[in-house]
Amino acid sequence: MDKTDLDILRILKKNSRENLATIADRLNISKATASRRIAKLESSGAISSYSLNINYSDLGIIKSLISIQIEGTAIDEVIEPIKSFPEIATISKVFGDYSLICEAYTKSVDELYQLIQERVVKLPNIRNVDASIIIATESSNFDPGLDILIRNAP
Structure with missing residues (x-):
């Protein structure tokens, strides 16, 4: 898993419905590359499901x-x-x-x-x-786990 894969995970974590064109544009990769990488992340288990946050x-x-x-x-x-x-x-x-x-x-x-x-x-x-x-939840860091992985990515 490299930094591009981790960046894809971060984008999908914020919005699991983000379209391939937007992901590709943000990361300066082709839509086909984005699609292949997402499929690989899914098949490896790094992405196990997509979810909806309900208030x-x-x-x-x-x-x-x-x-x-x-x-x-x-x-x-x-x-x-x-x-x-x-x-x-x-x-x-x-x-x-x-x-x-x-x-x-x-x-x-x-x-x-x-x-x-x-x-x-x-x-x-x-x-x-x-x-x-729980009265309210404030996010201080969107995903510290991904931050750790990104800091240590090759």
Whole structure:
């Protein structure tokens, strides 16, 4: 993967629907080259899917982070039932005061409370649960992972 591939990834990360002509023009390559490189990125797994970012707060949905402390090493025994909760979008294993951080979506604070009190805290091996409701998200760097790769590209 070279700098051109990384630049293609950056462009598609900002707008996954960007057309080939624009990508090619920005990078001073042909449309055919851009197309081949994107196909190669897809087949290698560097691009695994294309997505849509939805502003859920404009739709009346609350986004929150649920931090879970687990007793002992029973992380997998906690993750499996959490996967079945429809409000949970992601489950991240983390180092620090908590073992898991889950991204959750609910229609109200009451629904978030019910999710935590009626399902999450009742799971075995749960020591503590904290929730943080996300009010707004500010981007400080669009994609620091790509920045690292670009700085170190041949």
